[in-house]
Amino acid sequence: MTPAELIILNFEEVRRRSLKLWTAITPDIYSWKPDEDAMSFIEMVRHVLDSEHFYHALVSNRGDVSNYVSPWEGRPYTTLQDEIDFAKPYREKFLEDIRSFTPEDLNTLIVRSDRDQKRLLGDYLLRFAYHESVHTGQFLSYFRILGNDRPLIWD
Numbered sequence: 001m002t003p004a005e006l007i008i009l010n011f012e013e014v015r016r017r018s019l020k021l022w023t024a025i026t027p028d029i030y031s032w033k034p035d036e037d038a039m040s041f042i043e044m045v046r047h048v049l050d051s052e053h054f055y056h057a058l059v060s061n062r063g064d065v066s067n068y069v070s071p072w073e074g075r076p077y078t079t080l081q082d083e084i085d086f087a088k089p090y091r092e093k094f095l096e097d098i099r100s101f102t103p104e105d106l107n108t109l110i111v112r113s114d115r116d117q118k119r120l121l122g123d124y125l126l127r128f129a130y131h132e133s134v135h136t137g138q139f140l141s142y143f144r145i146l147g148n149d150r151p152l153i154w155d
């Protein structure tokens with residue numbers, strides 16, 4: 001496997017597990033959140049999907065996100081499936097771009113001046129997948145707090 005193929009595998013495995021969780025979220029708990037400052041289930045799903053789009057822009061623009069506009073801006077919340085379907089073409093393009101990266105590309109320095117961050121492209125990509133994994137843990141804790149069954153994601 002090439003380095004890009006390993007990164008894709010990681011993204012796909014993280015998303016596969018996320019989808020197992022997300023499909024267990026029923027409409028009656030879409031808006032539930034553990035406290036006033038937390039994101040609700042549906043807000044967190046959108047946050048994960050929108051963040052991935054943002055990360056794609058970050059990578060595509062080599063760190064310059066000053067003109068970034070989210071396609072989710074002003075979009076009303078409806079269903080989780082709608083959120084997933086809306087994000088699908090953006091995700092496909094992101095994965096397509098990752099597939100095109102050579103090992104040399106993955107060693108390209110990305111400078112994000114708005115955060116004073118400097119990271120290699122490969123490092124950023126792994127961190128992006130980790131971000132979704134962190135939220136997977138939050139979803140599991142939400143299910144636990146509600147007393148709902150938690151989907152088995154450790155297959």
